[in-house]
Amino acid sequence: MTSTYRVLVCDDFAPLLASxxxxxxxxxxxxxxxxxxxxxxxxxxxxxxxVLVTDIWMPAMDGLTLMKLLTTEFPRLRVFAMTGGxxxxxVETAVSLAEVWGAERVFVKxxxxxxxxxxxxxx
Amino acid sequence: xxxQVDPRSAxxxxxxxxxxxxxxxxxxxxxxxxxxxxHDDVAVLxxxxxxxxxxxxxxxxxxxxxxxxxxxxxEDILQRDPSFFSDTANRGVSPTTRAAFWLRIAVPSLDxxxxxxxxxxxxxxNAILFIPDxxxxxxxxxxxxxxxxxxxxxxxxxxxxxxAGKTLYLRTVTxxxxxxxxxxxxxQSLIGSYSMESVTLGILAGVLVGLAVxxxxxxxxxxxxxxxxxxxxxxxxxxxxxxxxxxLDTHILPGAVTLASVVSLSATILxxxxxxxxxxxxxxxxxxxxxxxxxxxxxxIGFGILAAETARETLMGDQFVRLYxxxxxxxxxxxxxGVALVALRRVRTRAxxxxxxxxxxxxxxxxxxxxxxxxxxxxSALFANSLYVGATAxxxxxxxxVSDSLQHRERRLRQRAELMETRFRNFADSAADxxxxxxxxxxIRYLEGPQFIGLKxxxxxxxxxxxxxISRHSDTALAQIRENLGQGxxxxxxxxxxxxxxxxxxxxxxxxxxxxDPRGRLSGFAGTLVDATERDAHLQQSARREKMAALxxxxxxxxxxxxxLLHPIMSLSRQARRRAxxxxxxxxxxxxxxxxxxxxxxxxxxLRSSTAVKPPDTxxxxxxxxxRRSLATVRTIVPPRIxxxxxxxxxDHPLVHAGEVLQVIANLVAxxxxxxxxxxxxxxxxxxxxxxxxxxQDSGFGMSQDIAARAFEPFFxxxxxxxxxxxxxxxxxxxxxxxxxxxxxDSELGKGTSVHITFVQEGTDP
Numbered sequence: 001m002t003s004t005y006r007v008l009v010c011d012d013f014a015p016l017l018a019s020x021x022x023x024x025x026x027x028x029x030x031x032x033x034x035x036x037x038x039x040x041x042x043x044x045x046x047x048x049x050x051v052l053v054t055d056i057w058m059p060a061m062d063g064l065t066l067m068k069l070l071t072t073e074f075p076r077l078r079v080f081a082m083t084g085g086x087x088x089x090x091v092e093t094a095v096s097l098a099e100v101w102g103a104e105r106v107f108v109k110x111x112x113x114x115x116x117x118x119x120x121x122x123x
Numbered sequence: 124x125x126x127q128v129d130p131r132s133a134x135x136x137x138x139x140x141x142x143x144x145x146x147x148x149x150x151x152x153x154x155x156x157x158x159x160x161x162h163d164d165v166a167v168l169x170x171x172x173x174x175x176x177x178x179x180x181x182x183x184x185x186x187x188x189x190x191x192x193x194x195x196x197x198e199d200i201l202q203r204d205p206s207f208f209s210d211t212a213n214r215g216v217s218p219t220t221r222a223a224f225w226l227r228i229a230v231p232s233l234d235x236x237x238x239x240x241x242x243x244x245x246x247x248x249n250a251i252l253f254i255p256d257x258x259x260x261x262x263x264x265x266x267x268x269x270x271x272x273x274x275x276x277x278x279x280x281x282x283x284x285x286x287a288g289k290t291l292y293l294r295t296v297t298x299x300x301x302x303x304x305x306x307x308x309x310x311q312s313l314i315g316s317y318s319m320e321s322v323t324l325g326i327l328a329g330v331l332v333g334l335a336v337x338x339x340x341x342x343x344x345x346x347x348x349x350x351x352x353x354x355x356x357x358x359x360x361x362x363x364x365x366x367x368x369x370x371l372d373t374h375i376l377p378g379a380v381t382l383a384s385v386v387s388l389s390a391t392i393l394x395x396x397x398x399x400x401x402x403x404x405x406x407x408x409x410x411x412x413x414x415x416x417x418x419x420x421x422x423x424i425g426f427g428i429l430a431a432e433t434a435r436e437t438l439m440g441d442q443f444v445r446l447y448x449x450x451x452x453x454x455x456x457x458x459x460x461g462v463a464l465v466a467l468r469r470v471r472t473r474a475x476x477x478x479x480x481x482x483x484x485x486x487x488x489x490x491x492x493x494x495x496x497x498x499x500x501x502x503s504a505l506f507a508n509s510l511y512v513g514a515t516a517x518x519x520x521x522x523x524x525v526s527d528s529l530q531h532r533e534r535r536l537r538q539r540a541e542l543m544e545t546r547f548r549n550f551a552d553s554a555a556d557x558x559x560x561x562x563x564x565x566x567i568r569y570l571e572g573p574q575f576i577g578l579k580x581x582x583x584x585x586x587x588x589x590x591x592x593i594s595r596h597s598d599t600a601l602a603q604i605r606e607n608l609g610q611g612x613x614x615x616x617x618x619x620x621x622x623x624x625x626x627x628x629x630x631x632x633x634x635x636x637x638x639x640d641p642r643g644r645l646s647g648f649a650g651t652l653v654d655a656t657e658r659d660a661h662l663q664q665s666a667r668r669e670k671m672a673a674l675x676x677x678x679x680x681x682x683x684x685x686x687x688l689l690h691p692i693m694s695l696s697r698q699a700r701r702r703a704x705x706x707x708x709x710x711x712x713x714x715x716x717x718x719x720x721x722x723x724x725x726x727x728x729x730l731r732s733s734t735a736v737k738p739p740d741t742x743x744x745x746x747x748x749x750x751r752r753s754l755a756t757v758r759t760i761v762p763p764r765i766x767x768x769x770x771x772x773x774x775d776h777p778l779v780h781a782g783e784v785l786q787v788i789a790n791l792v793a794x795x796x797x798x799x800x801x802x803x804x805x806x807x808x809x810x811x812x813x814x815x816x817x818x819x820q821d822s823g824f825g826m827s828q829d830i831a832a833r834a835f836e837p838f839f840x841x842x843x844x845x846x847x848x849x850x851x852x853x854x855x856x857x858x859x860x861x862x863x864x865x866x867x868x869d870s871e872l873g874k875g876t877s878v879h880i881t882f883v884q885e886g887t888d889p
Contacts, residue, residue, distance in 0.1 A: 019691035023698070057683065084686030110690035110724055112697070 005120060006030045006048065010040040010066075011055040011082065016109070020053065020082070023113035029120065037066040044074060051120055056083040056106075071102050078123055080116060084109035181307050184229040193221035197253050197260060197292060200225060226293040226305065233287040239313035242277045242295060244303035245369035246387070248380065250277035250295040254286060268378035274317070275369030276303075280310055298384045298437075320508060324368050327515045331361040334522045341529060349404040350525055355397035357518050363390035364511050385437045389430040392448055395455035396426035401521075402459045405477055406466040415462070422458065426451065456488075480520045487513025555651030560638070561586050562647045565608050576631065576654040577623040586648075594621045595628060604633065611637050611645045618655065630655040665762075682727045689727075693720045746882065747774045749784035750809050750817065756785060757792045765799055767792070770808040774815055777882055783858050790855050791819040791878055798823025798876060820877040831868040831876075 007029045011017040017033050024031045032049075034040040037058055044052070054066060070077055081103040105119050186208035188200075200207060208227045228240075242250060252263040265277040272278075277295065293305075306313065335357040342350035363386070365371045372383035400423045403409070409416040429451060435441070459481070466474035487509040548571070551558040556576045560569035565586050573580040580589050587605050594601065597619045607614040613636040623629045635650030696716045703709040744752065754769055761767045788807065795805045803822040810816050859866055863883055870876035 013687045015691040016687055019694040023694060084683045084690070109686040110693045110720070113694050 005050045007051040010034040012058045027117040081106040188225045190223040228291040233283040237310040239310040253292040352401040359394040389434040392430035399423040411469040483513040483516040557652035560649045753785040753788040766804040772811040795821035817880040
């Protein structure tokens with residue numbers, strides 16, 4: 001494979017992070033992980049990525065704030081969002097927000113990871 | 124450099140300037156008095172005014188002279204005549220107690236008949252008229268206070284034939300100034316004129332005394348200084364008038380010559396003192412310049428001392444201060460006028476009324492002055508006494524004005540009392556369902572609103588018995604109410620079970636407190652009735668609502684956590700299932716895990732929807748319909764204290780997702796509800812046109828410019844303490860962006876907020 005997507009996955013829940021990252025790796029993508037929004041930002045600034053897969057509701061810096069920063073700083077980065085909703089707002093709200101702020105697609109947990117892989121490869 | 128002027132300090136500065144002006148006037152006055160005092164030929168008063176009218180028989184025929192020693196006899200005068208008499212009738216000299224005033228009167232030829240010669244000098248002590256006859260000179264005498272010649276000033280009845288063409292001499296001694304009018308006219312005319320003058324003065328005195336009593340009673344009842352000072356002016360002026368016009372020592376206390384002299388001179392100066400004090404209170408000087416008020420007070424006290432000194436001098440036969448009392452008068456009037464002019468800028472209405480009130484007195488004073496300076500203007504007795512008429516008119520004006528101001532004050536007090544009563548009743552009405560008052564005996568005296576809670580209570584019935592008649596199982600409570608009423612003790616929130624009009628029993632809370640009269644005696648009870656049935660229902664309802672909200676939050680949190688866990692479980696199971704293609708048993712087990720996980724996911728979804736979170740409504744609807752459907756949902760969460768109204772125009776376009784519109788409206792209405800502390804309103808309106816506009820307006824506490832500017836940032840919240848996350852409006856912003864709509868916030872602190880969302884139709888510029 002001459003070129004493959006470099007993907008950064010961000011979620012504060014480690015088992016979920018491992019599951020998603022593992023699936024993407026098995027699909028042949030080059031995957032790095034980050035546990036917080038801040039960590040994600042640091043990594044994105046350090047090395048070029050093609051795709052970001054991020055959770056929406058995380059402590060400290062959440063995915064929405066992260067996405068807002070990204071749209072200005074990394075306009076060519078493709079973003080996919082994952083959400084399980086949260087006590088503060090509904091799944092529907094998060095989905096509509098992520099879409100508004102440029103997520104290519106939002107996956108509501110639990111979701112089929114193969115669909116995520118497919119979405120990344122389709123782009 | 125800052126050039127702001129504090130109005131208070133400017134006012135104080137102006138007040139100080141006015142005070143300075145007054146002190147300077149006072150200093151100038153003292154300087155003039157001193158300058159006059161050291162001048163020998165002090166032209167204080169003297170003279171005769173033979174008026175230039177046709178009737179004036181003596182015009183140009185009278186010459187005057189002063190014998191300062193008072194020792195010269197007629198023989199000495201005849202020897203010195205004519206050089207002794209001046210050729211003018213108006214020459215002055217300062218009188219002494221001894222000084223005699225001589226007049227040489229050249230009588231013209233007269234028609235036969237009786238004539239009267241009057242020297243209208245009310246302060247004359249005695250007068251001797253020398254009439255030439257065959258044997259030399261015959262004397263006619265007039266003595267003040269003498270019962271044989273009881274007129275207010277010297278009058279001599281003469282036979283026309285006996286004096287026609289002859290030269291008469293008149294010697295008089297006076298206790299004050301030597302300024303007077305000398306008249307020779309037919310006796311009947313003189314008697315008429317004299318009577319008219321006396322009657323006029325009598326009527327004026329009567330009016331003034333009546334006025335003084337009326338205002339004096341008000342001043343005493345109200346303990347009002349303005350009224351008191353006006354009474355001072357009236358009393359002092361009346362005394363002055365009665366004494367100065369000779370009424371006091373001729374008609375009231377015949378022979379009280381010394382008393383009249385003292386009263387005449389002192390009362391003049393006391394009038395000025397009272398006038399200054401009245402000006403202080405009338406123009407409310409203290410409220411705008413404390414220093415000016417103090418200065419005027421000191422001047423008024425100074426006048427009081429001057430009055431006492433004048434009285435002393437008159438009694439002891441001295442004269443220094445009393446020579447200058449006329450100047451004191453000029454000073455006092457100038458001060459009053461000056462202060463009123465300054466006050467025009469502060470208390471405009473009062474100052475104008477002040478000047479208008481005194482205008483009759485001022486006008487007649489000018490008239491009187493003109494009479495003195497230009498005798499030709501007239502010589503009638505009424506004219507000479509016009510000042511008294513004018514001053515009385517002024518004082519009557521003030522009597523009317525202060526009486527009117529009293530009525531104003533009373534009206535204001537009554538209005539305030541009524542307002543307080545209304546406020547009190549409003550308060551009681553809003554705090555309770557019903558409000559009652561009883562007499563000290565416990566009979567209902569006033570009752571309002573028992574019908575609102577379906578109670579049959581009536582005025583003039585005993586409270587406890589009335590309550591007993593409608594209540595059930597409340598004997599203990601009634602006993603307690605009866606006991607407290609009996610002992611005059613308040614009671615609070617005693618629960619009664621009463622039967623309402625529909626036959627259902629209701630819980631009513633009764634509270635009462637004892638009312639006392641100004642002397643502290645028990646005058647009755649007042650209290651409230653509150654329907655606790657509905658109140659309890661309200662409390663339960665809102666508690667349930669709060670519980671549901673907390674549960675919803677909890678459910679959302681649990682859902683999030685479960686979804687996070689469920690995701691790897693399902694992913695890993697699917698992965699394992701793919702690897703176990705060949706192992707049928709393992710594959711079946713993993714299928715079960717996946718199925719159960721999916722059941723669990725569905726369960727989480729249903730848990731969330733059962734706690735009010737519903738799946739998104741993706742129906743496409745016209746904007747009007749979507750807004751209306753959203754309002755129907757939102758209305759259920761608006762508490763009764765807030766009135767939610769709508770004004771929705773009928774629009775076919777744009778088509779929108781009903782769920783998205785619900786999110787927008789729910790968020791905006793929730794924010795509006797949070798901004799309304801107590802009662803208020805929220806209005807949702809939609810107007811059509813090229814760019815339809817949706818507006819959510821509230822009557823809440825509003826927000827500042829910078830908060831409004833940041834309102835749509837995610838995680839910006841003003842309610843972090845109360846659990847706000849700051850995501851509501853950012854959700855709205857996101858949706859609006861997806862619709863291509865724009866948003867504007869109009870808000871002002873304390874005046875509420877309006878959020879306007881403008882939709883841009885396709886094919887038009889935003």
